[in-house]
Amino acid sequence: MSFNMKPNSNSLKYQLKSLEKLPIKIWDDSAEASAHVARSIALAIRQKQQEGEQIVLGLATGSSPIGVYKELVRLHQQENLSFSNVITFNLDEYYPMEPSAQQSYVRFMHEYLFDHIDIKPENIHIPDGTISMEEAEAYCMEYEKKIERAGGLDIQLLGIGRTGHIGFNEPGSWQDSKTRLVRLDNITRADAIKDFLHVEAVPYRAITMGIETIMKARTIYMLVWGQHKAQILQRAAEEEITSIVPSTFLQLHPNVKVHVDAAASAELSRVKTPWLVGMCNWNDELIAQAVIWLSQKLEKPILKLTDTDYNENHLSDLIIEYATSYELNIQVHNRLQRTITGWPGGKPNVDDTARPERAFPAKKRVIIFSPHPDDDVISMGGTFTRLVEQGHDVHVAYQTSGNIAVHDHDAMRYIEFMRDFGHKNEMINSDKLIELEKAQKFLLKKKMSEKDSPLVRNIKGTIRREEAKAGARFCGLEDDHIHFLDLPFYETGTTRKKPLGPKDVSIVKELLSEIEPHQVYAAGDLADPHGTHMVCLNAIFEAFKDLKKEKWMNDCWLWLYRGAWHEWATHEIEMAIPLSPMELYRKRKAIFMHQSQKDSPPFPGDDEREFWQRAEDRNRATATDYRNLGLSEYEAIEAFRRWKFD
Numbered sequence: 001m002s003f004n005m006k007p008n009s010n011s012l013k014y015q016l017k018s019l020e021k022l023p024i025k026i027w028d029d030s031a032e033a034s035a036h037v038a039r040s041i042a043l044a045i046r047q048k049q050q051e052g053e054q055i056v057l058g059l060a061t062g063s064s065p066i067g068v069y070k071e072l073v074r075l076h077q078q079e080n081l082s083f084s085n086v087i088t089f090n091l092d093e094y095y096p097m098e099p100s101a102q103q104s105y106v107r108f109m110h111e112y113l114f115d116h117i118d119i120k121p122e123n124i125h126i127p128d129g130t131i132s133m134e135e136a137e138a139y140c141m142e143y144e145k146k147i148e149r150a151g152g153l154d155i156q157l158l159g160i161g162r163t164g165h166i167g168f169n170e171p172g173s174w175q176d177s178k179t180r181l182v183r184l185d186n187i188t189r190a191d192a193i194k195d196f197l198h199v200e201a202v203p204y205r206a207i208t209m210g211i212e213t214i215m216k217a218r219t220i221y222m223l224v225w226g227q228h229k230a231q232i233l234q235r236a237a238e239e240e241i242t243s244i245v246p247s248t249f250l251q252l253h254p255n256v257k258v259h260v261d262a263a264a265s266a267e268l269s270r271v272k273t274p275w276l277v278g279m280c281n282w283n284d285e286l287i288a289q290a291v292i293w294l295s296q297k298l299e300k301p302i303l304k305l306t307d308t309d310y311n312e313n314h315l316s317d318l319i320i321e322y323a324t325s326y327e328l329n330i331q332v333h334n335r336l337q338r339t340i341t342g343w344p345g346g347k348p349n350v351d352d353t354a355r356p357e358r359a360f361p362a363k364k365r366v367i368i369f370s371p372h373p374d375d376d377v378i379s380m381g382g383t384f385t386r387l388v389e390q391g392h393d394v395h396v397a398y399q400t401s402g403n404i405a406v407h408d409h410d411a412m413r414y415i416e417f418m419r420d421f422g423h424k425n426e427m428i429n430s431d432k433l434i435e436l437e438k439a440q441k442f443l444l445k446k447k448m449s450e451k452d453s454p455l456v457r458n459i460k461g462t463i464r465r466e467e468a469k470a471g472a473r474f475c476g477l478e479d480d481h482i483h484f485l486d487l488p489f490y491e492t493g494t495t496r497k498k499p500l501g502p503k504d505v506s507i508v509k510e511l512l513s514e515i516e517p518h519q520v521y522a523a524g525d526l527a528d529p530h531g532t533h534m535v536c537l538n539a540i541f542e543a544f545k546d547l548k549k550e551k552w553m554n555d556c557w558l559w560l561y562r563g564a565w566h567e568w569a570t571h572e573i574e575m576a577i578p579l580s581p582m583e584l585y586r587k588r589k590a591i592f593m594h595q596s597q598k599d600s601p602p603f604p605g606d607d608e609r610e611f612w613q614r615a616e617d618r619n620r621a622t623a624t625d626y627r628n629l630g631l632s633e634y635e636a637i638e639a640f641r642r643w644k645f646d
C-alpha cells in the first residue's frame with residue numbers, strides 16, 4: 001500500500017480516492033509500521049553523520065512510539081547505529097512530576113530508549129515537571145529557544161490522543177501556541193489511569209510544546225494504532241481544520257506522514273464506506289458491508305432494498321456489475337442468516353456445508369482463552385454454557401492473574417479475614433500471621449499509585465482466581481478443566497507490561513498440546529496493541545505458528561470473540577449465537593461472580609457502565625441489528641469471527 005497524495009487543486013484524481021487531507025499509510029500491524037519508521041529515522045541519523053552534522057529529534061511518549069524505540073535500540077545494538085550526533089527534545093511532561101516517579105516521561109524515555117543507546121546525556125531535553133508555577137513561563141520560552149539554538153526539529157514523532165491532541169495540545173489549542181503549561185482534558189486524564197492506577201493521582205496539568213513548535217519540525221511522523229483511535233483519526237484526517245481537533249492542524253504541514261494499523265483505519269471513509277469515495281474491488285465481504293450499510297442508512301430491512309435505493313446511494317456499481325437488487329439482497333440476507341446457530345460446537349448429524357461450525361466430531365475438545373479472569377463470561381458467557389450443556393469437553397484458560405485490578409480495600413478485607421479467622425481458630429502459625437500483618441500495614445500506608453508488594457499481589461491474584469473458578473463452575477465446568485496460566489509478561493505489578501516472551505508462548509503451547517482442541521476461543525480485541533488482550537492474542541498466534549505442523553492442528557479452528565470493549569461490525573460476524581432472556585440472565589449471574597470487578601472496577605476504561613451492563617447492551621444491540629436488517633428477533637446475540645491462518 002502506498003501513501004495517498006495530499007489533495008490540492010490539481011490532483012482531483014486523488015481527491016476521488018479518499019477524503020483524507022493527511023497522507024496516511026495503512027499497515028497490517030503496528031510492529032511492521034514501527035520498524036519502518038525507525039528505519040527512516042536511522043537513515044536520517046546516518047545521513048547527518050556522513051555530513052558531520054547533528055540531528056534534532058522531537059520525541060513522544062505513551063504507547064504509540066514504543067515499537068519505534070524498540071527497533072531503534074535493536075538497530076543500535078545489532079547494526080551499529082550510533083546516537084552520538086543526536087539531540088532530543090521531548091514533547092511534554094506531566095506537571096507537577098518528579099523525574100524519578102514511576103509515571104514520569106523522564107523515566108519512560110530512559111526505560112524505552114535512552115538507557116540502551118549511546119546518546120550523550122547533555123543532548124537529552126525533557127520538560128522539567130518540578131519547576132514552580134512562577135518559573136513556568138520563562139522556562140517554557142527557554143525550551144523553545146533551546147530547540148531553535150539546536151537548529152530546529154528535524155523529525156518530530158507524534159501520537160494522537162482520543163481528544164485529538166498532539167503533545168498535550170488539547171482541544172482549544174491555537175495554531176500559534178508555543179511551549180507552555182496547559183490543563184489536561186478529562187478524557188486524557190481518564191486514559192492516563194492505566195499508568196496512575198487512580199484518577200485522583202493523574203496530574204491536572206502538563207508542560208507541552210505548542211502546535212507552532214511542532215509544526216516547525218521539518219518532518220513529522222504520526223503513529224496511530226488500535227481501534228480506540230479510529231474515530232479521532234478519521235476526524236483528524238477528514239474534517240476541516242479546527243482547534244477543536246488540534247491534530248487537524250497537521251493538514252497544513254508540508255511533510256507529515258501518518259502511519260496507522262488496520263484497526264485504527266476502520267473509520268476512514270476509504271475503509272468504512274469505500275463506495276462513497278471511489279471505485280471498489282468488490283468481494284463477498286465488501287458487498288455484505290455495503291448492503292448492510294445501505295439497509296441501516298435507509299432503515300429498511302435488506303430484502304426491501306430496491307434498485308433505486310442502490311442507484312441513489314453510490315452503489316449502482318453493484319447493480320451494474322453483479323446482479324439485480326433482488327439477487328443481491330437475497331445473497332446478503334442468506335449470508336447473515338447462515339451465521340445464526342444455537343450450536344456453537346456444530347450441530348451433530350446434519351449437513352454442515354452452510355453452517356458456521358463442523359458437525360463432526362459431535363463432541364469437540366474446546367479451549368476458551370480468557371485474557372483476564374472475567375473475559376470468558378463477559379464476552380461469551382452464554383456460548384460457554386451452551387458448549388458445556390451440549391456435551392463438549394470444554395476447558396477454560398485464564399491467561400493472566402489480573403492482580404492489579406483489585407481495589408486495596410477488597411484485598412484488606414480478605415487479609416483481615418484470613419488473619420482474624422486463622423488466629424481465632426488456631427489455623428495459622430505465627431510466621432504467617434506476621435506476614436499477613438505486614439501486608440495489612442503495607443496497604444494502610446500505601447501511597448497513591450505505589451506498586452503492590454509481592455504478597456499483596458499474590459493475595460489480589462488469588463481473589464481473582466477464586467472469582468474465576470466460581471464463574472466457570474457456574475457455567476458448568478469441573479475444577480480440573482479450569483486452568484490458570486499466569487503468563488509472566490503481565491507480572492510487573494504495574495500497568496506497564498513486559499513484552500511477550502518465549503516463556504509466555506511456551507505456556508500457551510503446553511496447554512494446546514495437552515488438550516489438542518478442535519475449537520479455540522480467544523479475545524480478538526484490537527483496541528490497544530500494547531494492551532493485555534492484544535498481547536494475550538499474540539501469545540496464541542505465536543503458539544499456533546509453532547504448532548502448525550501438529551496433526552491435530554488441521555482440525556483446530558480459532559474463533560475470536562469481543563465484548564467488554566467493543567463488538568464486531570455486523571458484516572464481520574461469522575457465527576452468531578442467540579441468547580434467550582433466561583440465558584442472558586444466567587450470563588449476568590456468571591459475571592456477578594467477579595465481585596472485585598463489580599460496582600466500579602479499578603480499570604473501567606472510558607465507559608461508566610458495569611461489565612455486565614456493557615455485555616448485555618452489546619449483545620442486545622447485535623440482536624437489534626439483526627432484527628432491523630430483517631432477520632429473526634432475538635433477545636441477545638454473542639458474535640464471533642473465525643481467524644484463518646495462511
Ligand code: F6R
Nearest residue numbers: 060061062063064159160161167
Ligand atoms: C506523549 C504525548 C501524547 C500521546 C498521546 C497518545 O508524549 O504527547 O500526545 O502521544 O496521548 O498516547 P498513546 O500513545 O499512549 O495512545
